[in-house]
Amino acid sequence: xxxxxxxxxxxxxxxxFDYWLQQDVFSFxxxxxxxxxxxxxxxxxIAMDRKRTLSTVLAFMTAFIIVGAxxxxxxFFDLWRYPHQLIPFTENLNAVDFFVVPCxxxxxxxxxxxxxxxxxxxxVASLVISFIGEPIFVSLGMYQLMRWSYxxxxxxxxxxxxxxxxxxxxxxxxxxxxxxxxxxxxNFNTRNKKKIR
Numbered sequence: 001x002x003x004x005x006x007x008x009x010x011x012x013x014x015x016x017f018d019y020w021l022q023q024d025v026f027s028f029x030x031x032x033x034x035x036x037x038x039x040x041x042x043x044x045x046i047a048m049d050r051k052r053t054l055s056t057v058l059a060f061m062t063a064f065i066i067v068g069a070x071x072x073x074x075x076f077f078d079l080w081r082y083p084h085q086l087i088p089f090t091e092n093l094n095a096v097d098f099f100v101v102p103c104x105x106x107x108x109x110x111x112x113x114x115x116x117x118x119x120x121x122x123x124v125a126s127l128v129i130s131f132i133g134e135p136i137f138v139s140l141g142m143y144q145l146m147r148w149s150y151x152x153x154x155x156x157x158x159x160x161x162x163x164x165x166x167x168x169x170x171x172x173x174x175x176x177x178x179x180x181x182x183x184x185x186x187n188f189n190t191r192n193k194k195k196i197r
Contacts, residue, residue: 013089020088029084029142037086037099044103052110059109059168063102066160068092079148083141096142101129101157105164115165122161130154 024030048056071094074080085094092098104125112118130153137143179185 016088020085024084024088027084029140030086032140032142033084033086033096037097040103041099044107047107047110049110055168055172056106056110058171059164060102060106062167063105063160063164064092064098066163067095067101068098070156070160071095071098074148078146080146081144083144096137097129097133100133101160104129105161108161109165109168118161118165122165123158126154126157126161129157 044056044060071092075082075094082094082096084096086098087093105122108118108121108125112121130150134143134150134153138145
């Protein structure tokens with residue numbers, strides 16, 4: 001059975017690559033993916049506060065990893081599909097908006113430092129992404145909702161924003177950091193230090 005599954009995976013990968021090479025690359029939808037993600041990424045670079053570069057990059061990378069994982073889960077369970085891909089051989093760059101959501105959450109992290117203002121901005125951004133951005137991509141045939149809805153996207157995006165802010169705030173405080181031996185140190189108070197190897 002494992003050999004049959006592996007053979008099917010190889011066959012699927014070849015078919016997907018052939019389709020991408022013959023039909024998808026340089027198509028209108030492919031260029032939309034390139035341009036939208038590139039423009040949003042460049043806008044983040046332009047708007048980035050150079051004094052907060054490290055925290056903004058960390059917020060971007062955290063969001064990129066979480067959004068990538070959520071996209072892989074959604075594709076695996078056939079909740080949604082991406083008929084057009086930037087490149088077919090990596091999952092993290094297959095989403096239509098693979099840079100858009102991380103860039104938005106990184107910008108929000110940089111712009112809104114208090115939890116209250118960040119939460120308001122995060123909810124508004126999640127609403128815009130879910131109910132404006134996603135329908136546009138659906139209408140362009142770049143994103144297909146199989147067993148998913150815009151409301152469910154909204155409900156998933158808000159916790160992602162919260163996780164991004166919580167994690168980056170945690171790493172920016174003295175609560176979580178790496179010492180000189182590259183050990184992760186968690187300080188719950190100044191008297192109690194716990195090392196994780």
